Amino acid sequence: MFKRIVNSALLILSACALAPRATAQQAIDAEGHQWWQHAVFYEIYPRSFADSNNDGVGDLNGITSKLDYLKALGVDAIWITPCFPSPQVDFGYDVSNYEDIDPTYGTLKDFDRLVAEGKKHGVRIILDFVVNHTSDKHAWFLDSKSSRTSAHRDWYIWRDGKAPGVPPNNWLSTFGGSAWTFDSATGQYYYHFFYAGQPDLNWRNPAVKDAMFDVTRWWYKRGVAGFRLDAVDTLFEVPDLRDNPVLPGKNRYGDPNMTDLYNTKLPEVHDVLRGLRKVADEHGAVLIGETWTRNIGELKEYYGEHSNELQMPMDFMFTQVKTLSPPDFRKQIAAVDSAGGWPVFVISNHDIIRSYNRWGDGVHNDQIAKVMAALYLTLRGSPIMYYGEEIGMENNDPKSRDDVKDPIGRLGWPVEKGRDGERTPMQWNESANAGFSMATPWLPVPPSYKTHNVADELKDPNSILNFYKRLLAMRHTDPALLDGSYIALNESDPNVISYLRRYKDEAVFVVINMSLSPQTVSFDLSAQGYPSPKAATLLSDLKSAPPDGALKPLVMEPLSVYIAKLSK
Numbered sequence: 001m002f003k004r005i006v007n008s009a010l011l012i013l014s015a016c017a018l019a020p021r022a023t024a025q026q027a028i029d030a031e032g033h034q035w036w037q038h039a040v041f042y043e044i045y046p047r048s049f050a051d052s053n054n055d056g057v058g059d060l061n062g063i064t065s066k067l068d069y070l071k072a073l074g075v076d077a078i079w080i081t082p083c084f085p086s087p088q089v090d091f092g093y094d095v096s097n098y099e100d101i102d103p104t105y106g107t108l109k110d111f112d113r114l115v116a117e118g119k120k121h122g123v124r125i126i127l128d129f130v131v132n133h134t135s136d137k138h139a140w141f142l143d144s145k146s147s148r149t150s151a152h153r154d155w156y157i158w159r160d161g162k163a164p165g166v167p168p169n170n171w172l173s174t175f176g177g178s179a180w181t182f183d184s185a186t187g188q189y190y191y192h193f194f195y196a197g198q199p200d201l202n203w204r205n206p207a208v209k210d211a212m213f214d215v216t217r218w219w220y221k222r223g224v225a226g227f228r229l230d231a232v233d234t235l236f237e238v239p240d241l242r243d244n245p246v247l248p249g250k251n252r253y254g255d256p257n258m259t260d261l262y263n264t265k266l267p268e269v270h271d272v273l274r275g276l277r278k279v280a281d282e283h284g285a286v287l288i289g290e291t292w293t294r295n296i297g298e299l300k301e302y303y304g305e306h307s308n309e310l311q312m313p314m315d316f317m318f319t320q321v322k323t324l325s326p327p328d329f330r331k332q333i334a335a336v337d338s339a340g341g342w343p344v345f346v347i348s349n350h351d352i353i354r355s356y357n358r359w360g361d362g363v364h365n366d367q368i369a370k371v372m373a374a375l376y377l378t379l380r381g382s383p384i385m386y387y388g389e390e391i392g393m394e395n396n397d398p399k400s401r402d403d404v405k406d407p408i409g410r411l412g413w414p415v416e417k418g419r420d421g422e423r424t425p426m427q428w429n430e431s432a433n434a435g436f437s438m439a440t441p442w443l444p445v446p447p448s449y450k451t452h453n454v455a456d457e458l459k460d461p462n463s464i465l466n467f468y469k470r471l472l473a474m475r476h477t478d479p480a481l482l483d484g485s486y487i488a489l490n491e492s493d494p495n496v497i498s499y500l501r502r503y504k505d506e507a508v509f510v511v512i513n514m515s516l517s518p519q520t521v522s523f524d525l526s527a528q529g530y531p532s533p534k535a536a537t538l539l540s541d542l543k544s545a546p547p548d549g550a551l552k553p554l555v556m557e558p559l560s561v562y563i564a565k566l567s568k
């Protein structure tokens with residue numbers, strides 16, 4: 001389920017010619033890996049990436065203009081958060097037409113061009129499929145609310161109140177207040193897990209399922225390589241709509257604390273995922289899940305008992321490791337590695353405070369950004385980067401309630417400042433508005449754009465950006481980093497996380513000092529078949545990297561990274 005990790009305690013025919021239909025699942029190597037297992041994904045918040053028409057809001061042509069940059073960075077697929085027609089109540093997560101592009105972002109023609117140019121660049125396009133709800137302005141909902149007997153009435157969840165003025169049950173919207181809104185014209189309440197402008201679809205109605213599955217087919221035919229599925233946890237509610245258990249205390253909106261027991265993570269979700277996967281498999285596509293899991297058991301369920309649900313459920317538990325703690329990361333990596341599916345590592349997105357601030361200590365943030373990059377980009381699995389992470393973009397939270405654009409920030413201010421801070425414009429250069437737009441951007445650029453921007457960082461060999469580029473180039477070419485197993489080393493070291501990535505006779509050795517003090521570390525790798533290992537540096541930010549040759553005890557500077565190829 002969607003959850004903030006915050007200040008609070010918390011998309012046919014002509015297009016086929018442009019982008020030929022993807023072939024069904026095709027292995028890219030002898031081990032049977034699929035394309036998405038070797039791909040680096042990159043999330044783009046389209047409002048904030050690049051503004052081609054200078055109206056202060058980013059757009060699809062802006063994204064297309066940056067494909068050279070993305071390819072040179074090492075990105076293989078971009079996930080674009082919703083760019084469909086929308087009243088923008090939740091900045092696109094309230095879709096009023098699943099089969100078009102919002103004029104703010106361009107046209108279907110622009111989209112087809114993006115797919116075609118992406119293809120030339122080797123960058124696939126992943127769209128964001130908002131499966132749980134539509135906008136209240138979607139034609140389905142407009143018909144649904146028009147009368148109790150309308151054709152689409154049962155496409156949403158309508159109920160009588162318990163009594164006049166009393167909603168059907170105690171369920172709360174995760175964005176504050178009751179999850180029920182009264183419609184005076186038909187005298188019933190409709191259910192919305194998110195805003196009132198985002199009514200929940202009734203997935204128990206087979207017509208909903210058919211229509212939504214067809215949406216995916218429509219976009220696959222247009223050349224889309226997969227979907228990120230929004231809010232899958234919330235697809236179903238128990239049919240009798242019984243009250244959820246109330247817990248002591250109040251949440252950040254002043255509502256009673258509650259366990260969303262009867263309206264999230266119901267087993268029926270998995271039937272839908274299996275169905276969507278079947279369609280995806282016919283198109284060689286990948287399904288990425290927004291899966292807020294509490295433990296590995298829950299994550300495992302999203303892969304499906306027969307690996308027939310989501311190929312890539314996101315592991316958000318990784319983002320919840322609160323400090324730079326090797327034991328905590330080790331534990332989480334081992335858990336995900338053991339889940340039986342392909343791990344998916346994410347350190348930031350448009351709903352959570354940027355990693356630069358979450359793990360940064362205010363003094364060594366640039367170095368910490370490199371440490372975190374070295375970690376999640378060398379693990380077994382596919383990483384999903386968030387735009388700007390590669391240049392050390394920071395959160396720029398609103399300073400006053402009047403500045404807030406995200407409605408949850410307006411409702412929850414000041415405890416909940418909303419998500420504007422992590423959605424600010426991409427910092428391209430030192431010019432006005434960080435080169436994002438010639439017009440005033442929809443969200444302000446933080447002052448850090450003067451030092452943390454693409455143009456300047458490309459020129460600096462020690463920049464975060466060049467560190468990301470080196471890491472990504474390495475993981476695209478090294479067989480051990482692409483396909484190797486993960487073997488934890490020195491598991492009781494509280495300061496230095498180290499591991500082998502091992503594939504056949506190849507091994508890559510990763511050592512990351514997460515502490516603020518120098519650490520000398522020794523390794524006995526005989527159990528791993530390397531009694532007298534030789535190491536050749538692949539990437540290091542140590543001031544004096546050890547010479548290539550016999551592996552000796554390493555003197556790791558504070559917050560440093562050493563990555564080497566091992567041989568016997």
Ligand code: NOJ
Binds near residue numbers: 094
């Ligand atoms: C999760 C999305 O990431 C978030 O931005 C959105 O507000 C909710 N789902 C509702 O669609």
